[in-house]
């Protein structure tokens with residue numbers, strides 16, 4: 066494993082020289098380390114690059130890390146990782162991605178992650194994306210996340226991309242059976258000429274399914290972000306989505322939420338707001354002795370925190 | 371310690387709000403500003419803290435002309451201002467706000483000491499976000515706490531009692547009395563509350579953008595309670611409109 070990978074691992078995951086629990090480190094399309102455990106099996110996928118990760122029913126309190134790093138330009142890495150989570154399991158999954166290039170050549174990673182959650186299982190899924198290095202080579206991360214939640218399953222997804230990535234198309238789709246819950250927290254910061262697009266599509270099929278989707282975005286410099294969310298309620302379910310964006314400098318944001326209720330007891334709510342940092346927020350922090358710049362930085366930091 | 375000389379301020383639409391207001395606030399005193407709604411009290415406080423720039427006139431703090439200083443510079447010179455309508459922040463926690471105010475990280479007992487003065491239990495609140503999930507009374511207390519955490523030489527509270535329940539109101543008055551007796555510093559409180567007016571060293575009445583009256587609590591309070599100033603203003607306005 067090279068030193069850039071080590072540095073990226075520190076930024077995108079809980080790497081402290083090693084991982085606790087099961088892991089697979091992907092480096093420039095190859096494998097730089099893997100470990101399965103008694104309850105979590107990681108194997109190569111057949112017929113396509115990527116992994117099959119099986120978490121046995123009833124596994125509790127364990128974690129899997131499957132970071133992917135690109136450490137130089139002229140790499141276009143595509144990977145399919147499938148997670149099968151057994152009934153009643155309760156685990157933490159970390160799948161960060163770091164892309165580094167400084168030669169002026171482009172570096173890209175596309176991770177297609179599929180999650181099949183068994184009945185009453187609970188997964189916390191943490192995903193951090195970073196881009197590093199100098200030079201004009203485009204750093205691109207295009208994640209696709211597909212989620213299938215069986216009865217009573219709960220997925221809490223926490224995904225963040227705080228600068229450094231030049232171009233990103235993020236696609237998240239989920240299908241929920243009865244009493245399944247999906248909680249998504251997304252944080253995106255773009256600056257300079259960066260561009261990010263994020264699409265959510267959540268279909269709630271069963272009775273008692275619930276979704277809470279919270280997306281916060283900051284677009285500054287000349288950057289641009291697009292947000293779309295589709296929430297579809299096919300049964301008695303409840304869905305809430307919220308998209309808040311702060312724009313600064315010449316940053317621009319488009320938000321297009323959509324709700325579809327195909328059942329009389331589907332309750333769907335969307336809230337969206339785009340705007341500059343409220344002037345009174347800056348003023349309040351300035352009355353505490355912060356400069357305007359410091360106040361803005363604190364507000365953004367808290368907002369994306 | 372604070373001297374306000376002939377301040378004029380007009381609203382963006384051109385309406386004259388402060389019409390040549392002069393006022394001297396002595397050191398280590400508790401001054402309560404009162405007067406009818408819309409009289410210009412909040413505007414004056416904003417002009418003092420630098421949130422609004424006067425059209426003319428000047429402001430001196432401890433002998434220094436601060437008229438041209440911005441909000442940050444005035445805060446650093448020792449002016450604190452608790453907003454009448456506190457600002458909410460998505461993502462900033464009570465702990466972070468109090469720490470920003472106090473100028474450094476605080477241990478839990480430090481946060482406890484500050485928050486208990488406004489009747490909040492630190493453990494329940496420090497990790498809450500200062501957002502719309504806080505009730506009106508809670509955010510008001512946190513606003514007051516953020517100002518108490520600064521220990522500056524001039525502190526202005528804009529209607530601190532608004533939204534605070536009766537039970538906590540008594541302890542809030544204790545806070546002001548203890549600030550006056552134990553700490554060095556000047557307190558300016560904008561208030562309509564008789565119990566706050568009673569503890570004032572000096573009461574200032576502002577109406578229609580001007581200083582209307584000024585004196586000790588013993589002197590001013592009977593006049594205010596007797597005359598029911600708000601109503602006559604109201605009545606006059608109505609007549610005028612007809």
Ligand SMILES: Nc1ncnc2c1ncn2[C@@H]1O[C@H](COP(=O)(O)OP(=O)(O)OP(=O)(O)O)[C@@H](O)[C@H]1O
Pocket residue numbers: 381382383385387405406407408409410411412413414454
């Ligand atoms: N930005 C503004 N634009 C227009 N009018 C304003 C503006 N700011 C203040 N005013 C007006 O100036 C007057 C004084 O307002 P101010 O908030 O200072 O009153 P106040 O004495 O604090 O009243 P209250 O007791 O209700 O808090 C009001 O008539 C208000 O509508």
Ligand SMILES: [Mg+2]
Pocket residue numbers: 411412413454528
């Ligand atoms: Mg006011």
